[in-house]
Structure formats: C-alpha cells, structure tokens
Amino acid sequence: MTAQVLGVLGGSGLYELPGLTDTAWVTVDTPWGAPSDQLLAGRLNGAQLVFLPRHGRGHRVPPGEVNYRANIAALKQLGVTDVLSVSAVGGLRADLPPGTFVVVDQFIDRTVGRASSFFGTGLVAHVAMARPTCHRLGRHVLAQLAAQGVPHADGGTYLAMEGPQFSTLAESRMYRSWNCDVIGMTNQPEAKLAREAELCYASVAMVTDFDCWHPQHDSVTVDAIVKVLLGNADTARSLVAALTGQITGDSHGAGCACRRALDHALITAPAVRDPAMVAKLQGIAGRVLGSTGP
Incomplete structure (x- = not known):
C-alpha cells in the first residue's frame, strides 16, 4: 500500500513545528514551471510531512500570480497524497467571527485569468467537482479541531475572489446574498488542480475579519488581519x-475516491492524443495514461 504523506499549503509560520526533524528544503522543477518556493520535507512523530509556502517565504507572491499548477504538481512529485490547505479568509456571517476555523466543503470561483487545469489542447479531461473537497480528510480535520476546543464550523462555502484588493461593500453584500460563508483569494484553482492530480484536498479557512459588510468592521486592514x-x-x-x-x-486513504478522480475524466480518444501532452502529464495522470517510457 502506498504510504500516506501529508502536504501542507500555507503561511510561513506553519513549518515552524516543534518536533519536526530530518528537514530539508527541496527544489522541485515541474512541467508547469517553478512552485512558489522550495518545499520543506521532514518528519514529525515518525511520519513524513511536506510544506509549501503558498506565497513563498516572506509572502512574496500575490494571489493572482501564484503558480498553482506548479505548486500542486510539486507536492505530487514529492509523494504527497493528502493536501491540507490553510488560509486566511474574511467571514461573511455574523456567527463566524475572527478566530473561527471553517472546514470548507464548497466553492464559488470568481477568479479570472488563472490557469485552472493541467489538461488542454491535445488531451482534454473533465473531472467531477460537485464535492470539491475530500470528505474523509475533512472528518480528520474536524475531529482534531473539536479535540482541541477550537471554535469551528463543519462545512462552508468559500467565495474565491481575484484580489489582491479587498471587496467593495456592494460585492461583500452580494456574496452574503449568495449564502457564501467565507471569502478568500487562494483556494481556486488550487482545489480544482488537486482533484485533477488525484490528491485528497481539505481546506481550513481561518477567519481573520468580517470583510466589509459588517457595520462595525467596514474597513479591512492588513494590520488587523495579521494580528x-x-x-x-x-x-x-x-x-x-x-x-x-x-x-x-488511515487505512482508508488508499481507497478514497479522490485517488481515482481521473477514472472517467479523459475524453480525448487515445489515437489522437498529443504525445507531448501525454508526456507532460505523466506526473499528474500517469495512472490512467500508462507509462510513456521504454
């Protein structure tokens, strides 16, 4: 059985873990270019762990310029099977105050201009996204938040906006009318790409502010968010x-449906698939494409 490896996408503070040993910053090249930074590989309590600072160390890369394809591809190349996405968000509900953790289970994607698929001309695929996060991994997250007594919500819709500017008041009110729960700038196309890469993906959204809809919080500031x-x-x-x-x-990980997301996704007939695309996609879709090697 393939070993389960947890990969974490998040901020710089997350890799400062007590007990993390055998650490090494690893440079990974992907067919889609360089990820946001080197990846930190290490071991925690005997288990393998991989961290990738989504915006690079020191927060150098804005949300719209993150190479999401390279980030997901790099995690998979290092053997990651389960991805925990940790990100700061604004709360769109009064009962989700700053300090609340939301285990996201739905998305509305309002980003524009971001490459959202590994596939393309020469090899087309359509993955199912009705349930865009991994239920199994999400249950693990919820169990730990409950055990630690952390204020949290089981499920929520994440509105992914382009940024880097925060919302206008009209936009914030509109997203609330859509029954969105939190708003952020990074989980799309991240979740879509994780599904295409057949990785289990869970999103933990940490509420830092009330966006600008709240009458007593009508101006979102970086200082308040960072605090x-x-x-x-x-x-x-x-x-x-x-x-x-x-x-x-987790003995059930290997059988998770996320690991077979491409079973019925490829639509381009084998006879007309672009050999260059097939070769490029080996690291992502080799399980269903077959090896192109000797």
Whole structure:
C-alpha cells in the first residue's frame, strides 16, 4: 500500500513545528514551471510531512500570480497524497467571527485569468467537482479541531475572489446574498488542480475579519488581519501536528475516491492524443495514461 504523506499549503509560520526533524528544503522543477518556493520535507512523530509556502517565504507572491499548477504538481512529485490547505479568509456571517476555523466543503470561483487545469489542447479531461473537497480528510480535520476546543464550523462555502484588493461593500453584500460563508483569494484553482492530480484536498479557512459588510468592521486592514492570523498560527500548527499521525495511520486513504478522480475524466480518444501532452502529464495522470517510457 502506498504510504500516506501529508502536504501542507500555507503561511510561513506553519513549518515552524516543534518536533519536526530530518528537514530539508527541496527544489522541485515541474512541467508547469517553478512552485512558489522550495518545499520543506521532514518528519514529525515518525511520519513524513511536506510544506509549501503558498506565497513563498516572506509572502512574496500575490494571489493572482501564484503558480498553482506548479505548486500542486510539486507536492505530487514529492509523494504527497493528502493536501491540507490553510488560509486566511474574511467571514461573511455574523456567527463566524475572527478566530473561527471553517472546514470548507464548497466553492464559488470568481477568479479570472488563472490557469485552472493541467489538461488542454491535445488531451482534454473533465473531472467531477460537485464535492470539491475530500470528505474523509475533512472528518480528520474536524475531529482534531473539536479535540482541541477550537471554535469551528463543519462545512462552508468559500467565495474565491481575484484580489489582491479587498471587496467593495456592494460585492461583500452580494456574496452574503449568495449564502457564501467565507471569502478568500487562494483556494481556486488550487482545489480544482488537486482533484485533477488525484490528491485528497481539505481546506481550513481561518477567519481573520468580517470583510466589509459588517457595520462595525467596514474597513479591512492588513494590520488587523495579521494580528488575528498570528493568534491562529499556534492552533494551525497543533492541527498539522495532530493530522500527520492520523493521515499516516488511515487505512482508508488508499481507497478514497479522490485517488481515482481521473477514472472517467479523459475524453480525448487515445489515437489522437498529443504525445507531448501525454508526456507532460505523466506526473499528474500517469495512472490512467500508462507509462510513456521504454
């Protein structure tokens, strides 16, 4: 059985884990270019762990310029099977105040101009996204948040906006009318690409502010967000540490439906598939494409 390896996409504070050993920053090249940064590979309580700073160390890359394809491809190349996405978001509900963790289970994608698929001309695929996150991995996350007594919500819709600017008041009110729960800038196309790569993906959204809809919080500032974010960092680190052992010991992981997302997704007839695309996609879809090697 393939070993379960937890990969974490998030901020710089998440890789400062007590007990993380055998660490090495690894440079990974992908057919889609370079990821946001080197990846930190290490071991925690005997389990393998891989971190990727989504915006690069020091937060150098804005949301619209993150190479999401390279990030997901790099995690898969290093053997990651389960991806935990940790990100800061604005709350769109009064009962989701700053400090709340939301285990997202739905998305509305309002981003524009971001490459959202590994596939393309010469090899077309359509993956199912009705349930865009991994239920199994999400249950592990919820169990740990409950065990740690962290304020959290089981499920929620994440509105992915382009950014880097925050919402206008009219936009914030509109997203609330759509029954969105949180708003952020990074989980799309990240979740779509994780599905195409047949990786289990869970999104933990850490509420840092009320966006601008709230009458007493009509101006979102970076200073206010960072203050709450730093307070959430300890909880996020504890969550990652606890999940590492759970994922490694999860005997159901190998049979998760996420790992077979491409079973019925390829639509281009084998006879007319572009050989260059087939070769490029080996690291992502080799399971269904077959090896192109000797």
